[in-house]
Amino acid sequence: MEGLKECEANLVVHLHPSKAKCANEAILAELSSMLFTYNDTFEGVVLAYDPKICSDVAKILPGLHPYFGVKLKAKLLLFDPKPDMILEGEVVMITPHSIHAVVLGFSSVFISDEDIRDEFKHKNIQGEETYVSQSHKKHRIKVGTVIRFKVKRIFGSGRHWLCSMVGQKFA
Template identity: 45%
Template sequence: MEALREAKAYLTVYVHPSNAGDVPRAVARQLSTLLFSYEEHFDGVLLAHETTVADYKKAKIEDKTQVEGPKRLRAKILNGLVPYFGVKVQANLLLFSPQPDMILEGKVELLGKESIHAIVLGVFSVAIMSDDIHEKFKFKRKGDGGRFVSRSDREHVIKRGTMIRFSVKSVDTEMNCHINGSLIPPHTGSMRWLSVHDVEYASEISRNLRRKTDIGVKIEQSEQEHRILKNEDSMVKPGRPHKSRKRSIEDR
């Protein structure tokens, strides 16, 4: 899927001294609060992350690069200041960053004569309005809510539960990457039908099958981590002050 990309980022994550005993876990927790929401820092939605905390320094000795032991740091809390300390982090990120004219895939959740509504990666909503549905498709009302059937091939059907391939028309980042899609460009429609009748798409499937499996595992792990984090937060006492996640992480 075009909208999925991997990126490397160098960040400064601010950690409270109470979490100094396990800094890597504290850093991972901070980043996990950003999962599945659009972040301007990353120009996309964070789906998964792997982090390395910069505990070591490199020094050149006799033209050789050696890794020395962990730095020994001394610090004190200054009166009147929030006692967070910055941790330099190298992060490998998996991002969802849809752009106009990209080709994406989603599952149809609801459809009617005027629109098709789908979901991408089980998280992001897609709306395809009637003006963006190819004229070759004709809507037929059925007992199961209706379906779009191709005038040229009755086997090309789009109904609830169908996996579709569509083009991105626009993206609303303020609504967490809500997508407006289109079924007018070529190589769009029911993925099942395209896999048999569209040679270009069939060859693309074989190229991307392994990558999709790896990405699916990463996203599933992130969803589990996100659920655990939300459950832990729901057990925190009401009197605990709220920390803004927007101010806890910044670019290095």
């Protein structure tokens, strides 16, 4: 899938002195707090990390509460979609005017009716909202279908996208 990238990061994690005995756990907890949130520094959503602590020596930081800084290197897996990238997501909701999907289980996508291919028409079949292809009657988009789409615009700190549908893939 497009939009995934790996990067090497040199980090300094600031830990409270009470965490000195279990510094490794505190470092992992600090890195875990970055998961599934957009990070401006890395220009993407952090999906995974692989830390390597550079040194056993930590530097005490001056101040009212003397935290200590631990240097480490981490491999990060980032999700950073750009306009015109093609992504896949699972449909979670259909309305007469839009398709809503989720990419990688955490990021929402909105496809408006003007961005849905003309061959698909909205229908309510036995109380279930679907988009049915006019050229291939068995091609349907409904909740649970995995669709392929092109990113049109990104807004809301890189977590929500306005997209146009370019194709579809069935689960």
